[in-house]
Amino acid sequence: MKKRSRLVIVLLVVVMCGAFLYPTIKWYCFVPQATKDLATGSNVQIKEYARGQASRDLRTLKELVKSDANASVPTEYDYLKATAKANYKASKEKVPAWTISTLLRGFYTEQDLFNTIENHYRSNLMGLKTLSGKALQLGLDLRGGMSVLLDADVAGYEEKSGKAPSSSEVTDLVNQDIEILKNRIDQFGVSEPEIRLQGTDQILIEIPGASDPERVNSFLRGKGSLMFQMIDTDLTTQLQTYFKEHPSEVYADNGSIRQPSFLPAGKVATGYYVNDDYGIAELSSFVVLDQEVGMDGEHLESATTSTDGITGKPVVNFQLDTVGGDLFYKLTSTNVGKTLAVVMDGNVKAMATINEAIRSSVQISGFNASEANDLAIVLKTAALPIQLTVASQQSVGATLGEDAVSSGLKALAIGLLLVVVFMFAYYNVTGLVADLALIFNFVIMVSVLSAFNFTVTLSSVAGLVLTLGMAVDANVIINERIKEELRNKKSPQAAVKAGYDKALWTILDSNITTIIAALVLSSLGSSAVKGFANTLAIGIVSSVFTALFVTHLVMDAAVTDKEKAKLHISWRKDEND
Amino acid sequence: MTKKDIPVIKNRWYFIILAAVLLLVGLVSFIISGFNRGIDFESGLGMRVQLAPSGISVGYTGADSAKLSIASSTLSLEIRGENGVETHAFDSVAYPTVADLASAMGKVSGITVNVYDGTLKTANVLSGYGFPATLSETPVVINFANSGTVTIDQVRSSLASLGNVKIQTVGAAADQVFQIRVGLNEKDTQSSVESAITSALDTAFGADNVVVLQSDFVGPKYSSSLLRGSVVSILVALALILVYIWIRFRFAYAISSIIALCHDVFLLLGFISVCRFEVSSTTVAALLTIIGYSLNNTIVIFDRVRENVKLDKAGSFPAIIDHAVTQSMSRTLMSSLTTMLAIIPLAILASGDIKLFAIEMLFGVFVGTFSSNFLAPVFLNWITAGQAKRKAAKAEAKAVAKK
Numbered sequence: 001m002k003k004r005s006r007l008v009i010v011l012l013v014v015v016m017c018g019a020f021l022y023p024t025i026k027w028y029c030f031v032p033q034a035t036k037d038l039a040t041g042s043n044v045q046i047k048e049y050a051r052g053q054a055s056r057d058l059r060t061l062k063e064l065v066k067s068d069a070n071a072s073v074p075t076e077y078d079y080l081k082a083t084a085k086a087n088y089k090a091s092k093e094k095v096p097a098w099t100i101s102t103l104l105r106g107f108y109t110e111q112d113l114f115n116t117i118e119n120h121y122r123s124n125l126m127g128l129k130t131l132s133g134k135a136l137q138l139g140l141d142l143r144g145g146m147s148v149l150l151d152a153d154v155a156g157y158e159e160k161s162g163k164a165p166s167s168s169e170v171t172d173l174v175n176q177d178i179e180i181l182k183n184r185i186d187q188f189g190v191s192e193p194e195i196r197l198q199g200t201d202q203i204l205i206e207i208p209g210a211s212d213p214e215r216v217n218s219f220l221r222g223k224g225s226l227m228f229q230m231i232d233t234d235l236t237t238q239l240q241t242y243f244k245e246h247p248s249e250v251y252a253d254n255g256s257i258r259q260p261s262f263l264p265a266g267k268v269a270t271g272y273y274v275n276d277d278y279g280i281a282e283l284s285s286f287v288v289l290d291q292e293v294g295m296d297g298e299h300l301e302s303a304t305t306s307t308d309g310i311t312g313k314p315v316v317n318f319q320l321d322t323v324g325g326d327l328f329y330k331l332t333s334t335n336v337g338k339t340l341a342v343v344m345d346g347n348v349k350a351m352a353t354i355n356e357a358i359r360s361s362v363q364i365s366g367f368n369a370s371e372a373n374d375l376a377i378v379l380k381t382a383a384l385p386i387q388l389t390v391a392s393q394q395s396v397g398a399t400l401g402e403d404a405v406s407s408g409l410k411a412l413a414i415g416l417l418l419v420v421v422f423m424f425a426y427y428n429v430t431g432l433v434a435d436l437a438l439i440f441n442f443v444i445m446v447s448v449l450s451a452f453n454f455t456v457t458l459s460s461v462a463g464l465v466l467t468l469g470m471a472v473d474a475n476v477i478i479n480e481r482i483k484e485e486l487r488n489k490k491s492p493q494a495a496v497k498a499g500y501d502k503a504l505w506t507i508l509d510s511n512i513t514t515i516i517a518a519l520v521l522s523s524l525g526s527s528a529v530k531g532f533a534n535t536l537a538i539g540i541v542s543s544v545f546t547a548l549f550v551t552h553l554v555m556d557a558a559v560t561d562k563e564k565a566k567l568h569i570s571w572r573k574d575e576n577d
Numbered sequence: 578m579t580k581k582d583i584p585v586i587k588n589r590w591y592f593i594i595l596a597a598v599l600l601l602v603g604l605v606s607f608i609i610s611g612f613n614r615g616i617d618f619e620s621g622l623g624m625r626v627q628l629a630p631s632g633i634s635v636g637y638t639g640a641d642s643a644k645l646s647i648a649s650s651t652l653s654l655e656i657r658g659e660n661g662v663e664t665h666a667f668d669s670v671a672y673p674t675v676a677d678l679a680s681a682m683g684k685v686s687g688i689t690v691n692v693y694d695g696t697l698k699t700a701n702v703l704s705g706y707g708f709p710a711t712l713s714e715t716p717v718v719i720n721f722a723n724s725g726t727v728t729i730d731q732v733r734s735s736l737a738s739l740g741n742v743k744i745q746t747v748g749a750a751a752d753q754v755f756q757i758r759v760g761l762n763e764k765d766t767q768s769s770v771e772s773a774i775t776s777a778l779d780t781a782f783g784a785d786n787v788v789v790l791q792s793d794f795v796g797p798k799y800s801s802s803l804l805r806g807s808v809v810s811i812l813v814a815l816a817l818i819l820v821y822i823w824i825r826f827r828f829a830y831a832i833s834s835i836i837a838l839c840h841d842v843f844l845l846l847g848f849i850s851v852c853r854f855e856v857s858s859t860t861v862a863a864l865l866t867i868i869g870y871s872l873n874n875t876i877v878i879f880d881r882v883r884e885n886v887k888l889d890k891a892g893s894f895p896a897i898i899d900h901a902v903t904q905s906m907s908r909t910l911m912s913s914l915t916t917m918l919a920i921i922p923l924a925i926l927a928s929g930d931i932k933l934f935a936i937e938m939l940f941g942v943f944v945g946t947f948s949s950n951f952l953a954p955v956f957l958n959w960i961t962a963g964q965a966k967r968k969a970a971k972a973e974a975k976a977v978a979k980k
Contacts, residue, residue: 034664144704149799151796151798151799389766389796390766390767390768390794390796391795391796391798391799392793392794392795392796392799393767393792393793393794394791394792394793394794395706395791395792395793396790396791397703397704397705397706397708397788397789397790397791398646398647398648398704398708399647399702399703399704399705399790400625400790400791402648402649403928404927404928407926407927407928408923408926408927408931410922410926411922411923411925411926411927412922414922414926415918415919415920415921415922415923416919418918418919418921418922419915419918419919422914422915422918423915426911458927458930458931459859459862459930459931459934461931462923462927462931462934462935465919465920465922465923465935466866466916466919466920466938468919469912469915469916469917469918469919469920470870470873470912470915470916472912472915473873473912473915473916476908476911476912476915477877477908477912480905480907480908480911484904502884505880506876506877506880506881509825509876509880510872510873510874510876510877510880511873512821513818513821513822513869513872513873513876514869514870514872514873515869516814516817516818516821516869517814517818517865517866517868517869517872518865518866518869520810520813520814520817520865521810521814521861521862521865521866523810529858529859529861529862532859532862533862533865536866536869
């Protein structure tokens with residue numbers, strides 16, 4: 001290969017590493033801790049935070065305009081100017097000089113202004129959240145947290161339903177479980193948990209930050225999150241008008257809905273949520289509920305969707321147990337004509353008008369197919385379609401994680417230093433070339449790890465350390481070869497050329513076999529071992545690359561055009577030319 | 578060549594006897610005591626706990642929501658209310674003792690602090706399970722590491738009622754960190770075993786003095802599938818490597834390198850059995866890495882053998898092998914040394930599985946270097962000689978048949 005093309009490839013790799021590492025560097029060095037905490041929250045938390053901030057800002061702006069309408073706009077609200085300008089243009093008005101009052105007049109309604117502010121906060125945090133997803137993340141064993149692997153209890157399901165489910169049926173059931181757990185786990189708070197299907201019948205849950213297995217058990221059991229409550233129609237209308245007139249009064253700073261003072265005791269204001277296209281529950285309107293619970297969801301036995309035989313419209317059917325049937329009959333018989341709400345975790349998920357007194361078999365109608373499906377899922381949430389058992393569970397407290405990070409980093413730094421010094425001590429200047437390759441190799445590894453979204457676990461730190469030692473191997477093979485050629489009285493230039501040529505296949509053969517071992521290892525289930533294997537495989541490829549391209553370039557440059565140039569490959573005088 | 582070649586082939590019996598004796602030691606140890614199976618391969622619950630005195634308890638009586646988190650010996654208090662988010666950070670530099678910490682925290686409105694032991698150091702704050710904690714009227718206890726005198730026997734006797742329990746001290750005895758392993762009985766679940774351990778420890782040492790740092794649970798189904806997967810993966814790796822060398826070199830090379838690899842694997846397993854190290858999935862990682870590593874060495878030497886055979890067609894094979902081993906010796910030593918240099922800090926500084934992994938790797942690099950220099954070439958020589966003999970015999974038979 002020509003030297004020039006080798007140089008181009010090396011430069012390309014450098015650029016690539018830079019691009020891969022950019023999000024990581026930006027996230028860890030340029031985002032303040034407080035913002036990081038906010039951005040790593042769940043989507044729901046971010047939404048609540050944005051709402052709270054928007055409420056506060058709206059109040060501040062209104063006070064500002066009251067105290068001095070012609071004051072200049074504080075710089076933190078500069079972002080509003082763009083929207084205001086667009087609005088002025090859209091209504092074909094001249095864009096005025098910016099003061100608080102002209103800025104506010106740039107918005108059609110107070111709600112419009114509120115939405116713009118909320119959107120600003122939200123998109124800002126969502127952008128950072130995307131950035132954090134691209135940055136190199138520490139694994140649960142290093143920052144504390146827990147991961148739980150759950151098995152579907154197929155035998156138990158068979159016993160209960162009387163037939164053995166096929167493996168695709170099991171996967172369907174497990175997927176339904178995942179949806180339900182996702183809903184339940186939102187109560188867990190802190191950082192965004194990850195829940196995903198593993199294989200065909202397992203669920204992996206990873207919760208960074210929190211490490212309390214008891215809490216996982218509680219949401220696996222998942223009791224008492226579903227309620228049937230009556231809606232107060234008059235107060236609901238009153239609340240909706242009030243909130244429409246006073247957008248800044250809707251949310252508290254933490255994003256929760258405020259309880260206006262006109263609500264009497266025993267009534268609560270809450271939101272009616274509908275799942276949006278992304279499956280995130282979106283607030284669609286406000287509702288006032290009777291605080292008293294009509295019936296607890298634990299009495300629910302099953303829920304299905306079907307189509308009404310006469311109208312052809314989708315309906316949701318659910319069965320209640322005997323106690324639940326009595327309760328429900330009492331509730332519906334006293335409230336005919338009123339509206340019943342299905343409330344999950346304090347949020348209204350569905351509303352239905354009671355036409356007649358019902359006992360155990362209930363049918364709700366009046367929505368489209370996807371709404372019916374959503375409601376059925378909500379109702380089923382009271383019980384998992386297939387029970388889950390803990391297959392394996394690992395949780396690490398934050399203190400231990402911190403200790404592991406510091407000892408891992410220390411080991412890495414000392415190991416790197418020892419190898420670098422040793423290479424210089426043995427190979428003189430050529431050793432420094434190998435050291436350069438080693439450090440470059442390290443950068444490549446970290447950037448590839450972050451590009452492929454691998455999390456850094458303790459075992460991948462072990463992989464990094466090990467690769468440090470093994471990475472210089474390719475250079476050792478080459479250097480030993482060059483030394484030999486020099487001993488055979490070749491010129492430095494010829495020796496370098498012969499050294500690289502002869503070492504090429506030795507290096508490839510010996511590393512390909514190690515890669516085989518690493519790849520086999522990475523296909524083995526355990527995630528800790530996987531992290532190690534991935535790091536090892538990346539390290540091997542990049543060490544071969546740095547040896548064959550980077551050091552080759554430097555060594556060529558060192559001996560080119562200087563037939564008499566000395567090659568400092570050893571501290572012994574007789575081996576240096 | 579100025580230097581004399583190392584007489585590998587001549588001394589072959591010494592190497593083989595040495596390897597055989599070491600393998601035998603491992604085998605005997607395996608037969609007598611088997612492996613100390615880790616949690617990955619023997620279902621159960623592993624828990625790392627630290628006995629540490631409670632320093633303060635913190636409660637919150639205000640109307641807002643308060644969260645307490647602990648990171649790098651700094652306690653952060655976050656109060657979210659209708660009027661915004663207030664955060665207070667208390668680090669160990671500004672508040673060196675627990676008494677300082679308590680008086681500072683108590684000044685935050687709504688926070689009530691109860692001091693148990695003000696002399697403890699803030700820098701030693703521990704955050705185990707339950708943190709970040711949401712504060713309420715029921716106070717949350719915060720523990721601080723301190724040197725203590727509870728012995729491993731006391732911990733053992735406190736858990737005696739649970740049956741099959743293994744306990745180890747982690748780090749210095751005064752740190753009071755213990756690793757507890759409990760096997761599973763039928764019908765045990767993760768939560769039942771865990772609560773049994775914590776309640777036993779709580780009764781023995783006081784509920785507020787036990788901090789759970791880490792726990793791992795492996796169910797019976799998972800552990801057996803992992804064991805099967807590990808064995809399969811090692812066999813698959815060996816088979817793939819065999820095929821690769823067969824294609825790139827020759828059959829004799831492939832077989833002799835696989836023999837050397839088996840030696841490494843069994844010797845490492847013997848070492849693990851003798852030292853009573855826990856066998857876990859990181860052990861499998863160490864085994865496979867050593868397979869890759871030792872093979873790397875072997876191939877560099879075999880590559881040299883192949884090259885020398887081409888250069889010197891008339892030379893005797895044993896002499897060629899000796900020469901190749903000698904030529905590769907400085908490379909082999911260098912690369913073993915650099916690998917060991919990199920791992921030694923890990924073996925000293927890390928703890929738990931990773932420490933064992935590093936120690937196993939150190940041993941493995943040593944063994945791998947030995948086998949690729951002194952065992953694989955010897956077997957290569959034998960197998961090649963055998964093949965040559967058979968060929969010659971066949972040729973002779975043909976010649977006889979022709980007559």
